[in-house]
Amino acid sequence: MKKSCRVALVLALGLSGPAVAGDLEISLQLPKISEGQYLRPYVAVWVEDSNEKSVRLIEIWREKPDWIKDLRRFWRKTGRADQPLVDGRTGATKGPGTYQLRWDGKDDQGAAVANGEYQLVIEAAREHGGRQLVKQKFTWDGSAISLNVAAGNEIGQVQLSRKAP
Amino acid sequence: MKTVRLLTLSSLFAASAALAHTMNVVPSHYVQSKTGSLITVDLFASNMTFQADKGVGVDGFKVILPDGTVAKAASAAQGKRKSIADVELPVAGTYRLEMGGQPRYFTSYKVAGEQKRLMGDKQKAAKELPKDATDVVTTQGRNRAMAFVTVNGPTDTVLKTTGQGLEFSFDRHPADIVAGEAVTVTLTLNGKPAAGVKADLSFDGELYRNDPARQHLVTNQAGQFSFTPANAGRYLLEASAEAALQSAKADKIREGFTLSFEAALP
Numbered sequence: 001m002k003k004s005c006r007v008a009l010v011l012a013l014g015l016s017g018p019a020v021a022g023d024l025e026i027s028l029q030l031p032k033i034s035e036g037q038y039l040r041p042y043v044a045v046w047v048e049d050s051n052e053k054s055v056r057l058i059e060i061w062r063e064k065p066d067w068i069k070d071l072r073r074f075w076r077k078t079g080r081a082d083q084p085l086v087d088g089r090t091g092a093t094k095g096p097g098t099y100q101l102r103w104d105g106k107d108d109q110g111a112a113v114a115n116g117e118y119q120l121v122i123e124a125a126r127e128h129g130g131r132q133l134v135k136q137k138f139t140w141d142g143s144a145i146s147l148n149v150a151a152g153n154e155i156g157q158v159q160l161s162r163k164a165p
Numbered sequence: 166m167k168t169v170r171l172l173t174l175s176s177l178f179a180a181s182a183a184l185a186h187t188m189n190v191v192p193s194h195y196v197q198s199k200t201g202s203l204i205t206v207d208l209f210a211s212n213m214t215f216q217a218d219k220g221v222g223v224d225g226f227k228v229i230l231p232d233g234t235v236a237k238a239a240s241a242a243q244g245k246r247k248s249i250a251d252v253e254l255p256v257a258g259t260y261r262l263e264m265g266g267q268p269r270y271f272t273s274y275k276v277a278g279e280q281k282r283l284m285g286d287k288q289k290a291a292k293e294l295p296k297d298a299t300d301v302v303t304t305q306g307r308n309r310a311m312a313f314v315t316v317n318g319p320t321d322t323v324l325k326t327t328g329q330g331l332e333f334s335f336d337r338h339p340a341d342i343v344a345g346e347a348v349t350v351t352l353t354l355n356g357k358p359a360a361g362v363k364a365d366l367s368f369d370g371e372l373y374r375n376d377p378a379r380q381h382l383v384t385n386q387a388g389q390f391s392f393t394p395a396n397a398g399r400y401l402l403e404a405s406a407e408a409a410l411q412s413a414k415a416d417k418i419r420e421g422f423t424l425s426f427e428a429a430l431p
Contacts, residue, residue, distance in 0.1 A: 066198065
């Protein structure tokens with residue numbers, strides 16, 4: 001019974017929405033930092049709704065739990081409340097380079113989010129280094145997305161793109 | 166004559182020193198992302214916010230665990246300028262660190278127009294007061310200095326008010342205070358909203374700027390005031406209030422608290 005309901009719901013969504021929902025492609029650059037001591041940054045990437053509530057954690061690159069709190073916003077919005085989620089999305093820290101990430105338009109529970117205004121949030125904090133927060137608003141309604149965020153000290157250039165169906 | 170003047174001076178000094186100094190409980194960390202760690206807490210009296218002037222006795226320091234039970238510091242030592250206590254954080258949740266909290270009684274009175282004071286409640290005063298004492302008022306005073314520390318997810322048990330004395334509640338958890346976001350504080354005296362109570366909000370670094378930039382706040386009829394921390398950093402909220410008291414021990418209650426907290430980066 002439950003299963004058939006879900007199938008019906010998926011079908012209904014599929015009919016009312018675009019034929020194929022394209023993912024949000026995220027290109028994230030971590031800059032090469034040559035001044036001072038360099039340790040790989042802790043980085044979190046997530047999506048917030050228009051009330052700045054976290055709806056989907058995409059990536060968290062970190063090592064020891066002791067320092068996750070230094071990703072201040074990430075810790076407050078997501079990390080502290082849901083240990084299994086953080087553990088499930090944890091990856092190793094990464095050095096300078098460009099990384100391709102994607103968001104499939106679903107929340108942490110795997111349900112498609114409603115059309116509306118969202119923001120991609122990227123936070124990076126480095127031991128003996130700086131911290132930076134990037135917030136980029138976008139409209140999630142099936143239309144194409146092409147946005148660029150200029151590079152900063154701890155987070156390099158960020159590009160958001162989504163192809164229209 | 167000289168002796169009298171000296172006595173008056175020293176008693177004035179004692180009174181003003183007691184009033185002027187602010188009690189501080191300042192943890193090394195307000196937020197932790199791991200259970201089982203230790204933090205170190207500074208305990209001191211200060212004139213400038215977070216500038217340690219005088220170490221205080223560590224016996225009055227206690228830790229209220231997330232489940233509401235009371236624990237002692239793992240270790241503590243009194244220093245000349247500040248005292249320190251190591252505190253274990255074995256479980257997730259919000260802890261309350263607290264100094265003081267025991268009520269003290271003193272009775273003020275006049276003899277031939279001169280203001281005098283003795284330490285003790287109404288019963289003690291009844292035995293010790295001179296026969297010609299007038300204007301007798303016994304005050305129950307209590308001062309507390311506090312801070313909240315949160316490990317992983319925040320919890321509310323240690324924030325609950327008891328309906329006793331001057332208490333505060335925030336419209337958000339202390340671990341959710343963020344630079345640029347408004348906070349509304351409600352002050353209650355014996356469980357009822359306390360209107361017209363003065364509070365001071367100050368922030369770190371007064372030694373290094375000319376204008377201390379303290380905010381002087383007053384509660385409205387609902388016992389509330391609001392503030393918005395402009396920048397991330399450490400803040401201190403101080404308030405005290407008085408009210409009549411129906412008690413066998415005192416005629417009046419005077420309650421004060423200080424709370425150190427941090428406004429996080431947005």
